[in-house]
Amino acid sequence: MSKLSEQDIEKKLLRLPDWEYFDNAIHSEFEFExxxxxxxxxxxIAFECEALDHHPNWxxxxxxxxxxxxxxSANGVTKxxxxxxxxxxxxxxxxED
Known part of the structure; x- marks a missing residue:
């Protein structure tokens, strides 16, 4: 899997407004009740991570x-x-539907 360019990352982040790119990773914070x-x-989330064989730092x-x-393995952000x-x-x- 190849590392995305900063331009590609910023473009993809337009669809994920709760996420930011810095320190060679995408980041978000969620607050619950x-x-x-x-x-x-x-x-x-852990079940999804296992299914994708991709694990976050959290x-x-x-x-x-x-x-x-x-x-x-790509030393950066990928698809x-x-x-x-x-x-x-x-x-x-x-x-919600």
Whole structure:
């Protein structure tokens, strides 16, 4: 998987307004009602990570989940990171029909 250019990353981020690019990764932070809701989302995200065989750098403090995505083997951001970011968005903020 090849590393994306900064231009490609910025263009893709237009579709993910809750994410930012810095320090060679894309980052987002999500706040939940409480720890239980945050941990529940992390558990659902973990299943998606395993399915995609791609794992985030993340931290959780009480009701806040902070996520950084990059592809270590490419030494930067790839399409795989955006695929996981979109899946995370669907888990954390599902679109209502």
């Amino acid at each position: 409480n720890f239980k809701d945050c941990f529940s989302a992390m558990s659902r 931290t959780n403090v009480y009701n806040v989940l902070t996520i950084s995505l990059s592809t270590h 795989k990171d955006f695929e996981l970011a979109r899946a995370i968005e669907q888990i954390v903020e599902p679109e």
